Amino acid sequence: MTTDKKAQRIAVFDSGVGGLTVLRELYRQLPNESILYFGDTARLPYGTRTQSEILQFVREIILWAMDQDVKMIVMACNTSSALALETVQSEFNVPILGVILPGAKAAVRKGQRIGVIATPATVTSNAYRQAIEEMNSQVQVWQVSCPEFVPLIEENRIHDPYTYEVAREYLAPLLDQRIDTLIYGCTHYPHLAPVVRSILPATVRIVDPAVHLVKAMTQELELLGLRNPYPPKPTRFCVSGCPQQFASLSVQWLGFTPTVEATELGAIETSETTHLSLGEGRRGS
């Protein structure tokens, strides 16, 4: 165990390579922090899962991450943030941050007619709509669910003509509404920036919530006195699926080939009481 809490890693997790868009921002804005990245690649996509499945996965990941000696947990995943953040924040004694609120805040500062592209689960949750409307009831919000995007990105088909076709279809209803701002409501989607940008008029502003999540993390670390003053340790990459596949897909965004560990999460039982007692058990450790 690390004795100085400030030097501990920050756990960042997603279903797959989406969280790398948050990691990229972390490297830019918080270069001193040491990161533990987890991709739940054996169980992606998350966006077509039920709330109870997401909650179970998120609890398993948090329990595992807490055993790895981390000082903060970041959901680099909109689906998890929309469906599980509030619940796990009340269950675990570790700072846990999600991506929705920082993204919604940034969009409200920029636009009046906001489009959100997201996974089916995030759209159904209405998390962005609610967050935006609570901040400013005058702002109009349109959400489009994009179930094909995550599989296309994870299959490395970003520049496939089919991906452009699908993107044009998903963005058409938002263009019809003359949106002035678009939120990437899934951390995978900034990987599609060249595609999305080529379809949207230049006047439409794009909000990448990752940028604002990392700003919120910086504030939280300051507040808790947990900024790392030491040189960072190399990022540890862990996945539940195939490490080689994750490594070869990620290199285009990371600029280096990561060493990736295969990780098995301890499955936890599904009854509510079991979850809570497991969470409580780790709290004091």
Ligand SMILES: N[C@H](CCC(=O)O)C(=O)O
């Ligand atoms: N990147 C995640 C998960 C996408 C998925 O696995 O469907 C999100 O922001 O929602």
